Structure formats: C-alpha cells, structure tokens
Amino acid sequence: MKEYEVAKVKDIPPGESKCVDVDGDPVAIFNLDGQFYAISDTCTHAQASLSEGFVEEGIVTCPLHGAQFDIKTGKNMTMPAPVPVQTYTVKIEGDAIKIVV
Template sequence: MALVKVAELGEIPPGGRKRVLVKRHPIALFHLEDGFYAIDDTCTHAEASLCEGQLMGDQVACPLHGARFDIRTGKALTLPAVTPVTTYPVVVQGNDILVEV
C-alpha cells in the first residue's frame, strides 16, 4: 500500500467532494464533518460517477438510479445497488490529503 497525495486542505470545504484519479482509477474524496473519506467513484450498479450524486450527510446517491452508499463504509444501502464500493484510508499530513491505495 502506498500513500498518494490527492488534494490540499483548502480545496474541499466541509460538505464538499472532489473526484481524483490515482493511477488512472477514479476515486471520490468527501469532506464530512468528522474528516475526509475516499471511495471508488463508480457506482457498482450503473457505473455512474458518485461524485456527481446527491450528498445526504454521510451518504451519497448515484445520479442515475438513486442507489445510496455509506461514504464511511462503502456499503450499498438501497437498491438497485447491492455490491459495496471500495473504501480507501485517508491521511492528512500538514496541508496534504493523502489516500492509501
């Protein structure tokens, strides 16, 4: 596993998100009240960008069919998705936001 810098603290305000590419792999980075979380940016049901979905607290909804995922755990919470998305550990070092991949 390696830590990869994906953003800086000022780039993503609380409640915000950012789509990043790590080795050509899309990852959705979210800034929740209690910190930063990273999940695969691709819905496991319809392959849509979760960064483009509606954010509801610690959940994000797929913009195509509304399947919801828990941002902290990756768990699929509603149909039509049944498969969770992968989560990635996030580390803040100084002003840098790093994702472990």
C-alpha cells in the same frame, strides 16, 4: 503500501466532494464535517460518478438511478446497487490529502 497526494484540504470544503485519480482509478473524496473519507467514484450499478451525487448525513445518493452508499463504509444501502463500493484510507499531512493503497 503506497501514498498518493491527490488534493489539498482547502480544495474540498465541508459538504463537498471531488473525484481524483489514484493510480488510474477514479476515487471520490468527501468532506463530512471536516473529516475526509474516500470511496471508489464508480457506482457499482452502472458506473455513474458518485462524487457528483447528493450527500446527506454520511450517505451519497447516485446521480443516475438513486442507489445510496454509506460514505464511511462503502456499504450499499439501497437498490439498484448490488454490491458495496471500495473504500480507501485517507491520510492528512499538513494541508495535503493523501490516499493510501
């Protein structure tokens, strides 16, 4: 397993999200009430950026066609997303946000 330091805690306040690069893959990091979660940034429908989506109660809505995903599990909740998005393990060390792959 490998760890990638991708952002600082202060870069992503509660309610915010950020797209980062993890070994060439775009990953969306979300701060839900102080807890950090990471999923693939790429919507499984037509590749829109999920970090640019609307977030409410742990669900992100894709900005392009409105598919919804559970940020904690990656589960696709509504069409037109056909499959879940990949989730990533997030580790906080000091003020660093790390992704473990």
